[in-house]
Amino acid sequence: MTNLHIPSIADVIGANKIVSPLIHKTPIRQYPELCDLLDADVWVKHENFQILGSFKVRGGIYLAHKVVEEDDINGFITASTGNHGQSIAFAAKISGMPSKVVVPMKANPAKVSSMISLGADVIHHGNTFDESLEFAESLSEKEKHFRFVHPANEPYLITGVATYSLEIHENINNVDYLFAPVGAGSGAAGASIVSEVISPKTKVIGSQSESSPAAYLAWKTGKFSHAENKTIAEGLATGHAYEYPINILQKKLNNFVLVSDQEIENSVLSLLKTTRSLVEHAGAATLAAALKLKKEIKSKRVILVLSGSNITLEQLRKLL
Amino acid sequence: MTNLHIPSIADVIGANKIVSPLIHKTPIRQYPELCDLLDADVWVKHENFQILGSFKVRGGIYLAHKVVEEDDINGFITASTGNHGQSIAFAAKISGMPSKVVVPMKANPAKVSSMISLGADVIHHGNTFDESLEFAESLSEKEKHFRFVHPANEPYLITGVATYSLEIHENINNVDYLFAPVGAGSGAAGASIVSEVISPKTKVIGSQSESSPAAYLAWKTGKFSHAENKTIAEGLATGHAYEYPINILQKKLNNFVLVSDQEIENSVLSLLKTTRSLVEHAGAATLAAALKLKKEIKSKRVILVLSGSNITLEQLRKLL
Numbered sequence: 351m352t353n354l355h356i357p358s359i360a361d362v363i364g365a366n367k368i369v370s371p372l373i374h375k376t377p378i379r380q381y382p383e384l385c386d387l388l389d390a391d392v393w394v395k396h397e398n399f400q401i402l403g404s405f406k407v408r409g410g411i412y413l414a415h416k417v418v419e420e421d422d423i424n425g426f427i428t429a430s431t432g433n434h435g436q437s438i439a440f441a442a443k444i445s446g447m448p449s450k451v452v453v454p455m456k457a458n459p460a461k462v463s464s465m466i467s468l469g470a471d472v473i474h475h476g477n478t479f480d481e482s483l484e485f486a487e488s489l490s491e492k493e494k495h496f497r498f499v500h501p502a503n504e505p506y507l508i509t510g511v512a513t514y515s516l517e518i519h520e521n522i523n524n525v526d527y528l529f530a531p532v533g534a535g536s537g538a539a540g541a542s543i544v545s546e547v548i549s550p551k552t553k554v555i556g557s558q559s560e561s562s563p564a565a566y567l568a569w570k571t572g573k574f575s576h577a578e579n580k581t582i583a584e585g586l587a588t589g590h591a592y593e594y595p596i597n598i599l600q601k602k603l604n605n606f607v608l609v610s611d612q613e614i615e616n617s618v619l620s621l622l623k624t625t626r627s628l629v630e631h632a633g634a635a636t637l638a639a640a641l642k643l644k645k646e647i648k649s650k651r652v653i654l655v656l657s658g659s660n661i662t663l664e665q666l667r668k669l670l
Numbered sequence: 671m672t673n674l675h676i677p678s679i680a681d682v683i684g685a686n687k688i689v690s691p692l693i694h695k696t697p698i699r700q701y702p703e704l705c706d707l708l709d710a711d712v713w714v715k716h717e718n719f720q721i722l723g724s725f726k727v728r729g730g731i732y733l734a735h736k737v738v739e740e741d742d743i744n745g746f747i748t749a750s751t752g753n754h755g756q757s758i759a760f761a762a763k764i765s766g767m768p769s770k771v772v773v774p775m776k777a778n779p780a781k782v783s784s785m786i787s788l789g790a791d792v793i794h795h796g797n798t799f800d801e802s803l804e805f806a807e808s809l810s811e812k813e814k815h816f817r818f819v820h821p822a823n824e825p826y827l828i829t830g831v832a833t834y835s836l837e838i839h840e841n842i843n844n845v846d847y848l849f850a851p852v853g854a855g856s857g858a859a860g861a862s863i864v865s866e867v868i869s870p871k872t873k874v875i876g877s878q879s880e881s882s883p884a885a886y887l888a889w890k891t892g893k894f895s896h897a898e899n900k901t902i903a904e905g906l907a908t909g910h911a912y913e914y915p916i917n918i919l920q921k922k923l924n925n926f927v928l929v930s931d932q933e934i935e936n937s938v939l940s941l942l943k944t945t946r947s948l949v950e951h952a953g954a955a956t957l958a959a960a961l962k963l964k965k966e967i968k969s970k971r972v973i974l975v976l977s978g979s980n981i982t983l984e985q986l987r988k989l990l
Contacts, residue, residue, distance in 0.1 A: 374697050377694050377719070377721070379721065382787035383783065383787065396719070399697070399716070399719045399947075401697070401699065403946045403947075460943070460946060463703065467702035467703065619983065622948075622983060622986070623780070623982075623983055626723045626780060626948055626979045626980050626981065627719075627723075627947065627948055627979060628942075628946055628947055628948055659946045659947060660946050661946065662943075663939065663942060663943055663990065666942070666986070666990060667990040670983065670986060670987040670990055
């Protein structure tokens with residue numbers, strides 16, 4: 351797994367030519383109240399305005415473009431807590447192919463209904479993402495002409511999602527810190543690959559819930575054991591870490607911060623109030639992490655990646 | 671007032687050259703669940719992703735560009751329930767001038783704090799918008815070098831905000847219905863002016879709360895008397911109609927629908943759920959109106975203008 355090709359900046363620039371015409375070039379904005387809150391020069395990258403409400407679509411589009419070029423396939427199979435599945439369902443749809451997405455039994459209904467409306471065959475299986483993933487892999491044994499898309503160990507996904515970081519550095523200079531949420535790690539890996547070359551001074555900081563710290567523990571210790579997986583931020587909810595993105599993060603990520611679910615919830619509210627936009631829990635983990643590093647980032651130029659908007663009415667009700 | 675120049679399509683195309691580089695070209699998207707709900711080919715224009723969370727900024731930018739060119743002024747005075755005030759504060763700021771905005775005592779605090787952070791001198795005066803406006807006019811008598819900006823009787827504002835309709839028709843053909851909210855009427859007037867020329871088949875439908883029906887009554891009867899003003903949709907809250915936009919709407923608007931505050935609240939929730947984005951009450955009035963005309967618009971291509979996102983946590987809490 352660790353000998354999979356690590357995307358280069360050239361790969362990402364190439365991917366951007368494929369991805370960019372099909373997605374929304376999301377704005378990067380400053381909100382004075384957020385600057386005050388962090389006592390820094392804070393900008394947010396509004397991937398919560400992205401089509402399908404998440405940055406993940408960038409990865410799906412690029413992967414579908416590449417594998418349709420390379421392989422003789424009739425469809426896609428994957429597992430997802432939601433946003434990655436929407437991305438694959440969308441990419442399959444624009445490629446004129448079917449998709450099967452395995453999701454945990456308690457998957458976010460907003461994300462599930464979006465996948466269904468994109469034509470995906472959504473299969474509820476397993477109590478956790480890890481069980482869903484295992485089931486998707488077993489399904490793919492029987493469906494040989496469906497391309498199994500591993501949600502983490504997949505260079506094309508990282509290459510595709512890395513395009514958001516290209517947009518950041520193309521539009522704003524001298525970024526000191528870039529905060530990206532970490533579920534399996536593809537978004538933060540992409541941000542690290544791009545920043546290392548385009549803006550070497552930028553420190554990329556990953557953020558994860560301490561209730562689902564698998565990726566953090568693997569990044570820190572190099573050991574890939576099962577971890578507790580109880581976060582309410584379903585976009586960050588995995589009990590396993592995956593070698594390929596963690597390998598990239600170990601080489602390139604500057605720091606990794608754990609935050610509590612309570613801190614994430616407070617950050618969803620702060621972002622709702624200051625940006626008047628919906629940010630799902632995973633995306634708000636970036637603000638929670640920045641608050642933890644408030645001393646370090648004082649007066650610095652900081653980017654918070656608001657990775658998605660897919661929050662349910664039920665989650666919102668609970669928060670308010 | 672009624673002999674003010676009615677903007678032409680050429681005026682709007684000219685304004686777009688000024689406005690477009692400074693704003694966000696907001697996406698126009700389709701959500702399958704909204705199509706199902708209305709049984710039509712529904713697209714939303716996401717002005718709730720616009721900078722400052724409202725289409726109004728387009729008007730402020732164009733107005734400031736024109737008056738700074740024409741007049742010897744040192745600043746701007748206006749009255750607003752919120753979004754127009756943000757727009758003028760922003761336009762003043764990028765012109766390097768001060769602004770004074772009079773708002774009702776109970777103005778939406780999210781909008782007020784945004785105005786303050788843009789450098790505006792915000793003056794709370796009056797229980798209603800109409801009282802705030804009267805006070806702003808009296809203030810402007812004393813501040814001769816401040817340009818008084820009437821929030822409704824002002825051709826430059828209508829010309830500027832009309833640019834969102836240009837973006838709609840540039841990006842999507844054969845629009846049968848375009849629903850726009852009506853407070854004082856500048857947005858709907860702009861949409862009517864543009865659609866009449868660029869897409870004559872498009873029926874522009876205004877929508878207002880039946881709890882603040884001043885513009886509707888003036889449009890229907892030609893009489894400009896005071897009306898009840900109790901809507902919770904502060905973006906639509908005025909007890910007076912204004913001759914200049916109403917004159918344009920009488921000539922060009924195809925239909926005007928009143929909806930209840932309850933229908934508006936339900937529509938905020940429906941849009942939250944289907945688009946996973948924040949839409950303030952005024953913007954949701956378009957969906958409420960489309961639901962009222964469901965029979966008429968069946969299977970037609972429909973645009974809903976989601977005019978803004980500036981809803982407070984308190985309003986959201988109440989809704990959920």
